Amino acid sequence: MSDTPHSGQGEGQEADADAASAGDGKPGKRLSGRAKVILLALLAIVVVVGIVWYLRYESRGKFLQNTNDATIQADAVTVAPKVSGYVAEVMVGDNQDVKAGQPLVRIDPRTYRAQAAQAEAQIAQARASADAARASINEQYATIAQAQAQLDSARIKAAHDAAEVARYQPLAASGAETREQLSQLELAARQSAEAVRVQAAAVAMQRRRVASFAAQLRQGQAQAQGAQAQLASVNVDVGSTLIRAATDGRIGDKTVTVGQFVQAGTRLMSVVPLDKLYVTANFKETQLALMRPGQPATIKVDALDGIELKGQVQSVSPGTGAQFSLIPPQNATGNFTKIVQRVPVRIAIEASPDARRLLVPGLSVTVTVDTIGAKGQLDRLREQQKQLDQRGR
Structure with missing residues (x-):
């Protein structure tokens, strides 16, 4: 008789163990009220941030066109002699700043x-x-x-x-x-x-x-x-035996030495006008619908981490970069793959003298142009096109 109670107690313990093991496979814990409040708050924040982002994008963000396919450029002046002869004197060194009219090279006269x-x-x-x-x-x-x-x-x-x-x-x-x-x-x-x-x-x-x-x-x-x-x-x-600088700038790519015989038109060096730098930004064709000269731009130079420069759109190229290449594409050859073309846009740089001294042609930049000033022009174009279509009918 003493064995019966013990047998029942063992079965109960085994049932509890099975229940516990079943509970370990499928947790039956529920979120507390505090956790639910935190999740609802996070969800509300995400919704609010999304709404704010959407409103900001619709009101301004979609008018900001940016590209990192951009570099700083300058209209460098190539220094070349008008006459042939032996170089008697070189009056400047590599990377030297010069003024307009300053003597650079003298050819034996x-x-x-x-x-x-x-x-x-x-x-x-x-x-x-x-x-x-x-x-x-x-x-x-x-x-x-x-x-x-x-x-x-x-x-x-x-x-x-x-x-x-x-x-x-x-x-x-x-x-x-x-x-x-x-x-x-x-x-x-x-x-x-x-x-x-x-x-x-x-x-x-x-x-x-x-x-x-x-x-x-x-x-x-x-x-x-x-x-x-x-x-x-x-x-x-x-007079041409004395070669002078045509503009203010810095000497670059100097290849001339004393005693060298140079022909007329031979490239001796370049004068880079660092006070006349600009940015050439290659925007996609899908970004140009509202881009106009005079619009403000923001320029981020990779070499100046964390510094933003102001700029202004000066002009838009009359053709894509491919059109002005040495061998322009001929899409009528039979094998055609449509790709998004890029159009060079010239942007003037507005920077302090100290910042300009750190800029040189060839530096990579990221440009953002604010095209909100042309807001609504596409709608007017569509309306004009509709009117033309109605007249044609």
Whole structure:
């Protein structure tokens, strides 16, 4: 009899153990009231944050277009000589700041100075030739005056001889004078008339020689002008042997050394105008609908962690970057895969002088443009298109 109670007690304990083991597999604990309040509060916060984010996105966020496909750029000036020659002096070093007009490189000018001296000699020679022609003209005028005087004398003598003939003709007819005397006077008159014609021809010839000397004078003057033009050109070459900076900036990519022979147009170095930096941001074509010049921009430079610079959209490229590549794409070749194109946008940088000194071309940046100023323009475009469609119908 004593075994029966013990047997029942063991079965009860086994049932409790099974229940406990079943409870371990499927916990039956419920959340407390405090835990429910915390979860509801978190859910409310998430809902509120989502609503705030959506409202902010609809009111402003969707108008902020950003891209990290952007770099700082500058319109660097390539320094190249206008003339060929040996480099006599290099006056700047790598990465040196220069001012506009500052000498950079000097090319040996002796060859060009010799050419200038030769041109000056040609000018002197041409001027001497012109002076000689001018003197000949003056001398010719004196010769013409002398010939004219001889012509006048011949005319006076011819008139006298003609008068003598007229006077002796009645006398010879009356027998007061002999026929031989009249014949001699007539011969003298004819000779005097011929002398007048000869002297007149001499005067005409001397006058024509003036035109010849005048042509020589003009030729000498033209030669002098040609030599002066040549001298001016050579003087330009002499001045070009000293290469100066075209703008303020910093020297970069310097490859020239003293003693090097350089050809005209050879790249020697570059001057980077660091005070005229700008950003070229390549936005996707789907981001450009509301982008306009003058819109504000925010610029984050990777090299300046945590610093935001202000900017302004200056212009939008008239074509995608692919269109201005060396080999633009031809989509009509048969194998076509549509990809989102990117369009370069130029953005001016508004930064303090201290910040500008830290910026150099090529740095990576992230640009965000606020296009809210163009809000509603797409709706107006759609309305205009509808009106055009209605007119077409």
